[in-house]
Amino acid sequence: MVPGMDEPIIRTVSRGVNQSGVRDHNVRLLLTLLQRHGPMAGSDLARLANLSPQTVSIILREMESEGLLARGAPVKGKVGKPSIPMRLAEGGVLSLGCKIGRRSAVLLLADFRGTVRQELRLTYHYPMPEPIFAFLRDGIKTILSKCSPAERSRICGIGIGTPFELWKWSELVDAPAKDFASWRHVDYQAELARFTDLPVQVVNDATAGCQAEHIYGRGKEFRDYAYFFIGAFVGGGIVLNHSVYQGHLGNAGALGSLRSFGPQGESQQLIDTASIHLLEARLAENGHDPRDLWTQPQDWSGFSRLVDPWIGQTAQELAKASLSVCAVIDFEAILIDGAFPDAVKHELVERTRRYLINQDMRGLIAPQIEAGVVGFNARAIGAATSPLFERYFLNGNLRLQS
Amino acid sequence: MVPGMDEPIIRTVSRGVNQSGVRDHNVRLLLTLLQRHGPMAGSDLARLANLSPQTVSIILREMESEGLLARGAPVKGKVGKPSIPMRLAEGGVLSLGCKIGRRSAVLLLADFRGTVRQELRLTYHYPMPEPIFAFLRDGIKTILSKCSPAERSRICGIGIGTPFELWKWSELVDAPAKDFASWRHVDYQAELARFTDLPVQVVNDATAGCQAEHIYGRGKEFRDYAYFFIGAFVGGGIVLNHSVYQGHLGNAGALGSLRSFGPQGESQQLIDTASIHLLEARLAENGHDPRDLWTQPQDWSGFSRLVDPWIGQTAQELAKASLSVCAVIDFEAILIDGAFPDAVKHELVERTRRYLINQDMRGLIAPQIEAGVVGFNARAIGAATSPLFERYFLNGNLRLQS
DNA sequence: AATAAATAAATAAATTAGATTTACATATTG
DNA sequence: CAATATGTAAATCTAATTTATTTATTTATT
Incomplete structure (x- = not known):
C-alpha cells in the first residue's frame, strides 16, 4: 500500500482516526525516519517508532515490494543475527521542483534523496507569467522525454516555489506595473493542468528553501x-x-x-x-x-x-x-x-x-x-520536496487550506 | 476508559500509533469538540469528527458512565428521532491553577468549563519562593477541605503559571538580588510533591493567559x-x-x-x-x-x-x-x-x-x-487548564520536553 | 579448532482492540 | 401512515500486539 491515497491522518484537530489512518501514519513515520536518520534495520526502526518489530517488518516488506525501499548489505560484527539496513530506494520516488525568482526560474527533477537529476534554467529581466508557463510546459516535456517509462511513472508531483504577492513587486524590479499586475490572478494549479496531470503544490519560495535545508541539510x-x-x-x-x-x-x-x-x-x-x-x-x-x-x-x-x-x-x-x-x-x-x-x-x-x-x-x-x-538551488530543490511531503512523509504541521 | 493513561498519540513525530492510541485520540477529539463547539448530539460529532456514528456512540456512553459527560434535553422540532445533545459535565473534571505575579499570587479551583469555584490570593512587595510555597500548601489544604470527597477525586492536577527566568528580575522589582537568586534553582514539581500528589504542570504565565483565552474566550x-x-x-x-x-x-x-x-x-x-x-x-x-x-x-x-x-x-x-x-x-x-x-x-x-x-x-x-x-484572572485560570490538556483535550502541538 | 550458549533479528501464527458496515428499533415531523 | 434522522446491537474487518519459532551471528568453553 502506498500512503497518501486516503486523506492523511490528523491534519486538522477535528479529524477522527481509524485503522487505515493508523497504517498511513505508520508508513509515513517509517519513511520519515529513514529519510531523517539514514538507512536503518527494522529492529532499530521499531525501537525508534515505538512499534512492535512485527508491525515494522510487515510495513517494510510491503514498501520494499513496491520499490520504495531497498535493502543494504547485512551488518555483522554484533552478537545476534545480522541486521539488514533498509534505505529509501534511489529512484523510488521522483518529483519536479520549480523556483520563480527575481532574475531566473529553475525547473529540476530530483529524487527521494535530494539528488538533482536534471535541471533547466530560464533567465529574464523580470518574471512574467507567459514566458514562465511556456518554460514549464517545454521544460517538463524535455525532462520527461529523457526519463524511462518506469521513471516517469514514479514522478509524484511538481512543487512551485514563488514569492508571496508577486504582483506587488513591480517597483522593486522596475517592471511596468500594468503588465506585472497580471500575476495577481495567476492560478498555478489551473495553468499547469493545461499540460500536465501531475499534482501541483504551490509554496513560498523561501519556505521551499527551508524545506530543502530541512530534509537534505x-x-x-x-x-x-x-x-x-x-x-x-x-x-x-x-x-x-x-x-x-x-x-x-x-x-x-x-x-x-x-x-x-x-x-x-x-x-x-x-x-x-x-x-x-x-x-x-x-x-x-x-x-x-x-x-x-x-x-x-x-x-x-x-x-x-x-x-x-x-x-x-x-x-x-x-x-x-x-x-x-x-x-x-x-x-x-x-x-x-x-x-x-x-x-x-x-x-x-x-x-x-x-x-x-x-x-x-x-x-x-x-x-x-x-x-x-544546500545553497544556491535550495528553493527549487525544496519546491520539489512538497509533493514528497504530500504523499510520503510525515509533516506534523498542517498544510495550507486549499 | 479515561484518556491520558497511556502516552497520548503523536506527541512527537517519531511515535507510532496503535489501537489504544487511536482510541485515546478519538476520546480527546470528542471532548475537545464539545469544549470548543458546546453541547452537541452524537450524530453531529460523528460528522464533525469524520467518525462513524457507532464509534461516537460507544465513546459517548463510556464517557457518560464515567461522569465526564452529561446529556441534555432531547431536541425536537426537526424531522426524525430527536437528538440528545451531550455536554461536558459541570463537575466532571476539576483542576487547580496558580499564577505567580509581580504583586500577587493567585490559587484557584476551576472546573472543566472554566468556572472558578474557589479563589485565594496572596499579595507581596515582590515574589519569593518560601512564602509562595507556604501559600500553596495552605491554600490547597483549604480548598480541598471545602470539597466533597467526590469532588476531590475529580481534581486532575495543578498548573503553575510563572514568568520565565524569574531570578533575573531583581532589578525590575527592586528586590535584593541575592535573595532573589534563590528562584534560580526552584523545582516546582519537587516542591509541590512535598504536600500534594497531584500532577504538576509548569507553564509561562502569559502563555497560561493565552490558554485561558483559547478555550474559554x-x-x-x-x-x-x-x-x-x-x-x-x-x-x-x-x-x-x-x-x-x-x-x-x-x-x-x-x-x-x-x-x-x-x-x-x-x-x-x-x-x-x-x-x-x-x-x-x-x-x-x-x-x-x-x-x-x-x-x-x-x-x-x-x-x-x-x-x-x-x-x-x-x-x-x-x-x-x-x-x-x-x-x-x-x-x-x-x-x-x-x-x-x-x-x-x-x-x-x-x-x-x-x-x-x-x-x-x-x-x-x-x-x-x-x-x-477572560481578563484579570486569565493567567491563573489558564494555568488550571494545563492539567486538562494533559489528560483530556487534544493539543496538536508538542508539550515541553521534561 | 570445534562446539555449545547466548543474543538479536526477522517473521509466522494467534490474539486483540477498536474501527466500520449492516441492520434495526425508535421518535418525531408532515 | 410515510419519510427521516438518531442511536445502538451484531457482524465484519483492519491493523495492531503477543507469543513462538527460525535464523545467523558472536562469545565462551572445551
Missing part, C-alpha cells in the same frame, strides 16, 4: 528554527516540531518583512536592508555589471571591496532580526543560506554571531547561528 | 493568533493550528522581549515600553499610590489624565509589535488582554487598530486586532 539537527535565504530579496521559513510551518495562508516565515530601522531611524523592512539587490546597486554605482553576481555564483572575489561592507551590514541586520523572531518562538537555531559563495556565507554567519552577543537578550534564549548547506 | 475563533497580556510586565502567548504552542523550552510567545525603540532611537524591549509598570511609575511621580491600579482593577477613572497617554503609547507599541510577530507567523489575529478595566482594554484595542493601518505592511497580511474576554 542541517535542519534535522534542530527541533525549532528559523531559516533565512538571502537572495535578490531576503526571505525566510520556519520549522516547528521538526516540521516546516507554512502558516494558514502560506505566509509564515515572511522574514523579509521584519521591521528594521534606517540610519535616520526611519522604519524599514529587512528586505530593504539585508538583500543582495543592495549589493547589486552598489556594484552598478561602481561601474560593475551587477549580473556578474548571478553568473559567477561561486566566486565574488572580484568585488570584495564592495562585498565586505555589505556582509557587515547584512550581518548586523540578521543579528537583530534573529532576536526578533526568537521573541515569537524560542527557536533553537537560526540557519542562514543564500545565493552567494560559501566563503561569503561563512563570513556572514560568523559576523552575525559576533553582533548577536551585543544585543539585548533579556527574556530570550540565545539561538545558535548556523550556515545552511 | 475568543481563541476558538482563530486558527493562528498571537496573544498579548498586559500585566505589570507585558507578556504573550501564541496559538498555531488551534493549539497553544509553548516552544521547545516553554519560552515561545516571549512577546515582552520584542525589540522596540526609545525616543532617541536606542534599542529597548516591549516590556520597557508597553507594560503597566510604566503607568505605575507615572502615578507615583504624580503623587498617587500605584497600588490603586491593582486594588481597583475595574475602575481607573480616577487617573484618566495619566492613563490616557499611557494607552496611546502602549497602543503604538502594540501596533508595531503586531507586525513584527506577523512576519514570523502569518497570524490571523492579535488578541489583547490585560490586568486593566474593560474600558481601558477597548480603548487600547481601538487605538492599536488605528496605528496599525499606518505601518509598513509590505509582504504581510494584516491581522485582526481583537480584545480578549
Whole structure:
C-alpha cells in the first residue's frame, strides 16, 4: 500500500482516526525516519517508532515490494543475527521542483534523496507569467522525454516555489506595473493542468528553501528554527516540531518583512536592508555589471571591496532580526543560506554571531547561528520536496487550506 | 476508559500509533469538540469528527458512565428521532491553577468549563519562593477541605503559571538580588510533591493567559493568533493550528522581549515600553499610590489624565509589535488582554487598530486586532487548564520536553 | 579448532482492540 | 401512515500486539 491515497491522518484537530489512518501514519513515520536518520534495520526502526518489530517488518516488506525501499548489505560484527539496513530506494520516488525568482526560474527533477537529476534554467529581466508557463510546459516535456517509462511513472508531483504577492513587486524590479499586475490572478494549479496531470503544490519560495535545508541539510539537527535565504530579496521559513510551518495562508516565515530601522531611524523592512539587490546597486554605482553576481555564483572575489561592507551590514541586520523572531518562538537555531559563495556565507554567519552577543537578550534564549548547506538551488530543490511531503512523509504541521 | 493513561498519540513525530492510541485520540477529539463547539448530539460529532456514528456512540456512553459527560434535553422540532445533545459535565473534571505575579499570587479551583469555584490570593512587595510555597500548601489544604470527597477525586492536577527566568528580575522589582537568586534553582514539581500528589504542570504565565483565552474566550475563533497580556510586565502567548504552542523550552510567545525603540532611537524591549509598570511609575511621580491600579482593577477613572497617554503609547507599541510577530507567523489575529478595566482594554484595542493601518505592511497580511474576554484572572485560570490538556483535550502541538 | 550458549533479528501464527458496515428499533415531523 | 434522522446491537474487518519459532551471528568453553 502506498500512503497518501486516503486523506492523511490528523491534519486538522477535528479529524477522527481509524485503522487505515493508523497504517498511513505508520508508513509515513517509517519513511520519515529513514529519510531523517539514514538507512536503518527494522529492529532499530521499531525501537525508534515505538512499534512492535512485527508491525515494522510487515510495513517494510510491503514498501520494499513496491520499490520504495531497498535493502543494504547485512551488518555483522554484533552478537545476534545480522541486521539488514533498509534505505529509501534511489529512484523510488521522483518529483519536479520549480523556483520563480527575481532574475531566473529553475525547473529540476530530483529524487527521494535530494539528488538533482536534471535541471533547466530560464533567465529574464523580470518574471512574467507567459514566458514562465511556456518554460514549464517545454521544460517538463524535455525532462520527461529523457526519463524511462518506469521513471516517469514514479514522478509524484511538481512543487512551485514563488514569492508571496508577486504582483506587488513591480517597483522593486522596475517592471511596468500594468503588465506585472497580471500575476495577481495567476492560478498555478489551473495553468499547469493545461499540460500536465501531475499534482501541483504551490509554496513560498523561501519556505521551499527551508524545506530543502530541512530534509537534505542541517535542519534535522534542530527541533525549532528559523531559516533565512538571502537572495535578490531576503526571505525566510520556519520549522516547528521538526516540521516546516507554512502558516494558514502560506505566509509564515515572511522574514523579509521584519521591521528594521534606517540610519535616520526611519522604519524599514529587512528586505530593504539585508538583500543582495543592495549589493547589486552598489556594484552598478561602481561601474560593475551587477549580473556578474548571478553568473559567477561561486566566486565574488572580484568585488570584495564592495562585498565586505555589505556582509557587515547584512550581518548586523540578521543579528537583530534573529532576536526578533526568537521573541515569537524560542527557536533553537537560526540557519542562514543564500545565493552567494560559501566563503561569503561563512563570513556572514560568523559576523552575525559576533553582533548577536551585543544585543539585548533579556527574556530570550540565545539561538545558535548556523550556515545552511544546500545553497544556491535550495528553493527549487525544496519546491520539489512538497509533493514528497504530500504523499510520503510525515509533516506534523498542517498544510495550507486549499 | 479515561484518556491520558497511556502516552497520548503523536506527541512527537517519531511515535507510532496503535489501537489504544487511536482510541485515546478519538476520546480527546470528542471532548475537545464539545469544549470548543458546546453541547452537541452524537450524530453531529460523528460528522464533525469524520467518525462513524457507532464509534461516537460507544465513546459517548463510556464517557457518560464515567461522569465526564452529561446529556441534555432531547431536541425536537426537526424531522426524525430527536437528538440528545451531550455536554461536558459541570463537575466532571476539576483542576487547580496558580499564577505567580509581580504583586500577587493567585490559587484557584476551576472546573472543566472554566468556572472558578474557589479563589485565594496572596499579595507581596515582590515574589519569593518560601512564602509562595507556604501559600500553596495552605491554600490547597483549604480548598480541598471545602470539597466533597467526590469532588476531590475529580481534581486532575495543578498548573503553575510563572514568568520565565524569574531570578533575573531583581532589578525590575527592586528586590535584593541575592535573595532573589534563590528562584534560580526552584523545582516546582519537587516542591509541590512535598504536600500534594497531584500532577504538576509548569507553564509561562502569559502563555497560561493565552490558554485561558483559547478555550474559554475568543481563541476558538482563530486558527493562528498571537496573544498579548498586559500585566505589570507585558507578556504573550501564541496559538498555531488551534493549539497553544509553548516552544521547545516553554519560552515561545516571549512577546515582552520584542525589540522596540526609545525616543532617541536606542534599542529597548516591549516590556520597557508597553507594560503597566510604566503607568505605575507615572502615578507615583504624580503623587498617587500605584497600588490603586491593582486594588481597583475595574475602575481607573480616577487617573484618566495619566492613563490616557499611557494607552496611546502602549497602543503604538502594540501596533508595531503586531507586525513584527506577523512576519514570523502569518497570524490571523492579535488578541489583547490585560490586568486593566474593560474600558481601558477597548480603548487600547481601538487605538492599536488605528496605528496599525499606518505601518509598513509590505509582504504581510494584516491581522485582526481583537480584545480578549477572560481578563484579570486569565493567567491563573489558564494555568488550571494545563492539567486538562494533559489528560483530556487534544493539543496538536508538542508539550515541553521534561 | 570445534562446539555449545547466548543474543538479536526477522517473521509466522494467534490474539486483540477498536474501527466500520449492516441492520434495526425508535421518535418525531408532515 | 410515510419519510427521516438518531442511536445502538451484531457482524465484519483492519491493523495492531503477543507469543513462538527460525535464523545467523558472536562469545565462551572445551
